[in-house]
Amino acid sequence: MEKSDRHSRIIRSDEPGFKEACMDTLFNKRRPAYFPEILYRVQSVEDIQEAIRLAKAEGLKVSVVSGGHSWSANHMRANSLVIDMSLFDSFSVDKSRMQATAGPGCKGHVLMLELVKQGLFFPTGHCKGVCLGGYLLKGGFGWHSVELGLACEQVLALDIVTAEGRIVHASETENADLYWAARGSGSGFFGVVFRYHLRLHPKPGFIGMIMHTYKLKHLDEVVHWMMGLRNQISNKVELKLSITQKSAVIRQAGIDVGAFVFADSWSEAKAITDFMRNSPIKKKASIRSPLVPVPMSKQYFLTSLHYPDNYRWAVDNIWTHARPEELLPGIHYLMDNMPPHPSFIHFEYWAGADRKRQDMAFSMEDEFFMSAMAAWTDSDKDEHYTRIVTEGMRMMEPFATGTQLADENLNHRTAKFMAMDNLLKVDEIRNHWDTDKLFHEWHSRPV
Numbered sequence: 073m074e075k076s077d078r079h080s081r082i083i084r085s086d087e088p089g090f091k092e093a094c095m096d097t098l099f100n101k102r103r104p105a106y107f108p109e110i111l112y113r114v115q116s117v118e119d120i121q122e123a124i125r126l127a128k129a130e131g132l133k134v135s136v137v138s139g140g141h142s143w144s145a146n147h148m149r150a151n152s153l154v155i156d157m158s159l160f161d162s163f164s165v166d167k168s169r170m171q172a173t174a175g176p177g178c179k180g181h182v183l184m185l186e187l188v189k190q191g192l193f194f195p196t197g198h199c200k201g202v203c204l205g206g207y208l209l210k211g212g213f214g215w216h217s218v219e220l221g222l223a224c225e226q227v228l229a230l231d232i233v234t235a236e237g238r239i240v241h242a243s244e245t246e247n248a249d250l251y252w253a254a255r256g257s258g259s260g261f262f263g264v265v266f267r268y269h270l271r272l273h274p275k276p277g278f279i280g281m282i283m284h285t286y287k288l289k290h291l292d293e294v295v296h297w298m299m300g301l302r303n304q305i306s307n308k309v310e311l312k313l314s315i316t317q318k319s320a321v322i323r324q325a326g327i328d329v330g331a332f333v334f335a336d337s338w339s340e341a342k343a344i345t346d347f348m349r350n351s352p353i354k355k356k357a358s359i360r361s362p363l364v365p366v367p368m369s370k371q372y373f374l375t376s377l378h379y380p381d382n383y384r385w386a387v388d389n390i391w392t393h394a395r396p397e398e399l400l401p402g403i404h405y406l407m408d409n410m411p412p413h414p415s416f417i418h419f420e421y422w423a424g425a426d427r428k429r430q431d432m433a434f435s436m437e438d439e440f441f442m443s444a445m446a447a448w449t450d451s452d453k454d455e456h457y458t459r460i461v462t463e464g465m466r467m468m469e470p471f472a473t474g475t476q477l478a479d480e481n482l483n484h485r486t487a488k489f490m491a492m493d494n495l496l497k498v499d500e501i502r503n504h505w506d507t508d509k510l511f512h513e514w515h516s517r518p519v
């Protein structure tokens with residue numbers, strides 16, 4: 073967006089350029105199934121209130137977009153007014169209180185790069201461009217989140233415009249039900265968040281990574297090895313496989329095994345990555361990069377290589393604690409049928425099943441997390457590749473415990489994304505705050 077274009081704007085479906093303006097709100101360029109009636113880019117809280125009045129006056133439902141990184145284009149709904157929060161992108165940091173406030177349109181990496189300059193840290197999303205708006209509502213699986221907790225657990229309070237157009241503050245002590253629901257309900261949230269109040273952390277003493285890259289023929293062994301490491305990995309390590317048709321390291325189909333480290337010191341980093349140096353399969357790796365410090369700017373650069381702009385994407389995911397042999401047929405199916413680079417499978421050790429969490433709507437996680445990420449550019453392939461990804465995940469469904477809202481595909485595959493009691497509680501809170509069901513909820517929900 074040009075600097076000069078930073079003002080509120082209402083555009084209707086019968087105006088020229090409407091669909092283009094809607095597509096501009098989306099990271100995923102796959103054509104959405106629906107378009108809304110009105111796109112309202114708001115600049116002030118008064119604009120948000122006016123947008124809500126306008127939707128009601130025209131008999132429309134409301135959906136909200138901040139960074140537009142929802143893979144399922146969640147805000148693109150029929151008979152709707154979309155409130156575009158992208159101009160709410162400022163933040164301020166109070167180092168003495170270890171707190172920050174940030175708008176939902178604030179890009180996580182922009183916040184992070186300022187924080188690390190000040191010796192501070194927040195578990196923002198791993199890729200450039202992901203905004204706090206949807207990211208925090210859905211849970212937030214960010215840098216160093218295994219140790220620090222989900223990003224939504226660092227939300228101290230939120231400022232919200234409700235379905236009635238009221239401005240409310242939600243925290244543990246004020247409107248605690250809204251605060252509970254906002255941490256994990258994701259696209260089922262029923263209000264417009266215009267400010268987050270965040271807890272900050274000190275920057276870890278050592279940030280770095282160690283990587284081993286294998287040819288794709290070693291896929292089964294690598295998956296067995298990683299899944300065999302359960303309970304042996306420090307929370308200060310994020311262990312991830314990128315299974316891809318073109319590894320950036322070996323320039324051919326392969327598996328990048330990355331251990332991303334957030335330690336107090338070099339010596340601690342070294343000790344907690346011993347499992348890589350002692351790996352019984354490491355001799356099969358084509359390239360073994362040693363443990364090196366990597367600044368956050370470089371971490372973002374490297375991760376963003378996986379997600380180039382202007383692609384059409386189909387993404388779906390599972391939480392699981394299954395055995396490797398149960399998952400491998402689905403993984404092979406996806407690798408055989410997904411489009412070429414930059415498509416990939418992200419497979420991560422998360423170890424979250426028994427983790428003590430805050431009492432909040434978020435309630436779905438497991439030991440391992442897997443996302444299939446298919447990317448292509450030809451519009452004729454939208455249906456085909458969406459089906460491939462959805463079918464691949466269906467193959468693994470019997471071995472999954474649920475799905476993560478961050479990478480949800482609920483418009484094509486219904487899956488459990490929250491404990492049933494929590495889902496019922498979200499409904500109860502919604503009935504109180506959004507009596508007339510003004511806001512859209514998830515594309516689908518388990519029954």
Ligand SMILES: Cc1cc2nc3c(=O)[nH]c(=O)nc-3n(C[C@H](O)[C@H](O)[C@H](O)COP(=O)(O)OP(=O)(O)OC[C@H]3O[C@@H](n4cnc5c(N)ncnc54)[C@H](O)[C@@H]3O)c2cc1C
Pocket residue numbers: 099135136137138139140141142143145146147157176196197198199201202203204205206207208209210211212213214258259260261263264265266379478479
């Ligand atoms: C390239 C890429 C990398 C990613 N990496 C990560 C990652 O590392 N970790 C992770 O956890 N997730 C990750 N995600 C998923 C990401 O967290 C979600 O897509 C999230 O929705 C992004 O937030 P957003 O504001 O950009 O999304 P949006 O599409 O704007 O929002 C998604 C939904 O959230 C709700 N919403 C958004 N803003 C508001 C608001 N202000 N008030 C009320 N409701 C609102 C709406 O229902 C909206 O449809 C990634 C996604 C992409 C595309």
